[in-house]
Amino acid sequence: MTSPPPAIQRLPGEAGIWVLVLGDMCVFGLFFGVFTYFQGLNPELYSQSQATLNTHYGAVNTLLLLLSSWLVVVAVDGLREGHNIRAAKFLISAFLCGAGFCVIKVIEYSEKISSGIGITTNEFFMYYYVLTGLHFLHVLIGMAVLIYLAGKTRRELSDKDIQVFESGAIFWHMVDLLWIVIFPLLYLVN
């Protein structure tokens, strides 16, 4: 009886993107830890402040980013098989999901600001604005990357180009996974 062939191990994307992504994940990991530590020191304040957040916004945004991540996975697979036009459609759809996330975030911010809740209101909202603001910046960068990649699909792609697509996809998935943690941490865990 022959043993199964070993699985092919391949670094997805370029090495540089992993340095950026893992570095970013460590910085956010530190933020998550600091937030949870101070939440433990002042649970009443955090719980009362958290109760003013609309969990529906956070959950719908999670679903939008999950959908966009799936679309990006399918787009990259399509490119590997040479389906450039289909891949471009999926990338643009993922971009639109990102735009939907931004619209909801802007509505949420404007609701908070119009009811007098800002970054200086208390410790919880300082973390709320810093964490969601930094993440929002990542979403905007990710959306710019998606549009750039969608434009690149119009020409013949080399193996090197596919690696660039994989790198862009990895960045977008990081944007998704950071929100997966931010949502329960800020909106649900008390």
Next chain:
Amino acid sequence: MTALIKHPATPVWFVLVAATLIAWWFGDNAAREPGQSVLWTSIALIAIAFFKVRLVIRHFMEVKNGPWQLQLICELWLLGVCGALCGMKWLARY
């Protein structure tokens, strides 16, 4: 359409959506009911989040087919951050 449904990422996506809906409902309703342990509901919500993150890392970022060093770094990050958050929740009782 059939190709999309049969895509290996699709069942993973369904699990991610289901886990999100469960956490949303749990955090919004069950966890706020009187008598519910704040500690254990918090730990459950953190654990669900990191379960989802692991699925994204392994299946969407394709780390499961990557070199073992990358897999190890990702697993250490998951264990480190998830463990630290749950540990701090646990210690906050004292």
